[in-house]
Amino acid sequence: MNNTASAPRLRLDNVPVADSHIHKKRWTVIRDYMYIAPAVILVAVFFISSILYTLMLSFNNWDGVNKMEFCRIDNYLALFGDSNFMISVGNTLIWVVSSLVISVLLPLLLAIMITKSSFAKLFTNFFYFPTAISATVSGVIMATLLSTYGIPYLLGQLGHPEMVKDWLAVPYVNTFVMILTGIWQGIGLNLVLYVAAFRNVDLSPIEAAMIDGVGPVKLYTKVVLPLIRPTIIVILLMSLVNSFKVFDGIWVMTKGGPYRSSETLALTMYEESFIYNRYGRGAAVAIVLTVVILIVSYFNLRNTFREE
CATH class of the missing domain: 1.10.3720.10 (MetI-like)
Structure with a gap:
């Protein structure tokens, strides 16, 4: 009788401690990612935007001054x-x-x-x-x-x-x-x-x-x-x-x-x-x-x- 009564009580006592430990560990992981998030976002934004702009520019004729002219794949064919x-x-x-x-x-x-x-x-x-x-x-x-x-x-x-x-x-x-x-x-x-x-x-x-x-x-x-x-x-x-x-x-x-x-x-x-x-x-x-x-x-x- 004593063993069966004590088992649920031990599990109930351990649940809040386990939850607290899980939340603390999760917050630690989130905090670590927050430290590097600004640098990652800046690099990703400028890197991806540069690639997209270069890709777009490769399908246009542009001398740096006048308006761009869409030329499809003519630049690649010319190369x-x-x-x-x-x-x-x-x-x-x-x-x-x-x-x-x-x-x-x-x-x-x-x-x-x-x-x-x-x-x-x-x-x-x-x-x-x-x-x-x-x-x-x-x-x-x-x-x-x-x-x-x-x-x-x-x-x-x-x-x-x-x-x-x-x-x-x-x-x-x-x-x-x-x-x-x-x-x-x-x-x-x-x-x-x-x-x-x-x-x-x-x-x-x-x-x-x-x-x-x-x-x-x-x-x-x-x-x-x-x-x-x-x-x-x-x-x-x-x-x-x-x-x-x-x-x-x-x-x-x-x-x-x-x-x-x-x-x-x-x-x-x-x-x-x-x-x-x-x-x-x-x-x-x-x-x-x-x-x-x-x-x-x-x-x-x-x-x-x-x-x-």
């Missing part, structure tokens, strides 16, 4: 029929492939070599230093070094007069020079991420593989690299997105020349809008570039989360 735009697409693909191969693999090899070195911090700081320099400054430095009064002049004095020319004025040579400049500037950040990943990796699988007699190459390819896969994915996506939207270094070194032969999509977007005052066509380039980046990023992120 894909423009040889300069196709050259820009080709240069962008060269940037993407080169950046992915070199910016991902080179710092990985450097991190493997210096992680266990007693001078690891010195080497990391040495490679990270260019990251502190803006792309504009690095572009000015490289343009000065490759001018006819820089490295080409020194090569001429050493008995190679055929090398005395402005290398940034040679089509496709200038593209690869600018790619190497961008990689030189960004390699330090990727190296720091790799070194941090190697130092935080779980050692037990590595020790087990070494006990089993696994060789160095197989150890890294089969054990170590899968353990730092999230870091590799982050570096891959960063390099991918940055290579698609590269602008300032190219603008400083060649301005897309000579004869628009070194333009990328980001530079074409700028020139169409602010140099030639074809804002509709510039907006169309921006939409094409955004769609490509979103598609590539989506498939990479989807595969990453699916495997995890």
Whole structure:
């Protein structure tokens, strides 16, 4: 009798306490969201409104002064029929492939070599230093070094007069020079991420593989690299997105020349809008570039989360 009488009383006594705890926890969650709500709303409003305005502008002809004229998809058709735009697409693909191969693999090899070195911090700081320099400054430095009064002049004095020319004025040579400049500037950040990943990796699988007699190459390819896969994915996506939207270094070194032969999509977007005052066509380039980046990023992120 006493047990049956006391059981309901215990449940009734616990109900208000449980409700109070649930309400308190719910209010805490709501309060946390309220702190970030203003920033989220501002970003969402300006981001979404900018996308919608750019999309609307891409279907119009506008010089920035006169009234807009609706032209359907003429801007997109004009782009894909423009040889300069196709050259820009080709240069962008060269940037993407080169950046992915070199910016991902080179710092990985450097991190493997210096992680266990007693001078690891010195080497990391040495490679990270260019990251502190803006792309504009690095572009000015490289343009000065490759001018006819820089490295080409020194090569001429050493008995190679055929090398005395402005290398940034040679089509496709200038593209690869600018790619190497961008990689030189960004390699330090990727190296720091790799070194941090190697130092935080779980050692037990590595020790087990070494006990089993696994060789160095197989150890890294089969054990170590899968353990730092999230870091590799982050570096891959960063390099991918940055290579698609590269602008300032190219603008400083060649301005897309000579004869628009070194333009990328980001530079074409700028020139169409602010140099030639074809804002509709510039907006169309921006939409094409955004769609490509979103598609590539989506498939990479989807595969990453699916495997995890």
